[in-house]
Amino acid sequence: MISGEINIIFGWVWMCIGFVSGMTLGMWAEGEKWLGGYASITRRYLRLAHVAFIALSVINILYGKELGSPDIPTYVKSIGSPLMIFGAAGVPLACISAAFFRKTKYFLPLPALALLIGTAILVIGMIF
Ligand code: HEM
Numbered sequence: 001m002i003s004g005e006i007n008i009i010f011g012w013v014w015m016c017i018g019f020v021s022g023m024t025l026g027m028w029a030e031g032e033k034w035l036g037g038y039a040s041i042t043r044r045y046l047r048l049a050h051v052a053f054i055a056l057s058v059i060n061i062l063y064g065k066e067l068g069s070p071d072i073p074t075y076v077k078s079i080g081s082p083l084m085i086f087g088a089a090g091v092p093l094a095c096i097s098a099a100f101f102r103k104t105k106y107f108l109p110l111p112a113l114a115l116l117i118g119t120a121i122l123v124i125g126m127i128f
Pocket of ligand 1: 047
């Protein structure tokens with residue numbers, strides 16, 4: 001399996017998790033006081049996790065399709081592909097963790113950085 005296909009499969013699987021996370025939030029979302037109310041940090045982290053599941057899945061699918069191009073160098077596929085999966089897995093999971101254990105928010109820069117590096121590598125590979 002070429003590395004791009006892994007990003008595409010991961011993206012669609014992770015998107016399902018994103019829908020399930022929205023459905024889960026939807027069961028209690030109208031509760032004025034649920035987890036401290038709509039504006040509470042806990043609810044905000046959980047909403048961020050829900051959106052991150054979906055948005056980063058779309059980005060992985062696009063990334064995987066881009067890696068299918070023969071012009072993309074091998075180093076992009078072998079380094080960028082796993083970084084994008086690590087980033088897309090790590091951001092929403094760290095958000096969920098931060099919702100309940102606030103100090104774990106300090107893990108967020110790790111997957112965010114992985115996404116930045118993975119995308120930067122792709123950009124460099126496309127240009128040069
Ligand atoms: C099965 C599909 C989905 C369900 C059941 C769902 C459900 C929800 C629920 C219940 C909330 C509110 C959570 C809260 O009150 O704390 C929410 C927020 C949100 N959802 Fe989804 N969602 C779904 C798909 C999507 C998709 C596809 C996107 C983006 C492309 C998306 C983007 C957002 C955003 C941006 C928010 C935050 C809105 C705000 O803060 O005003 N959702 N979703």
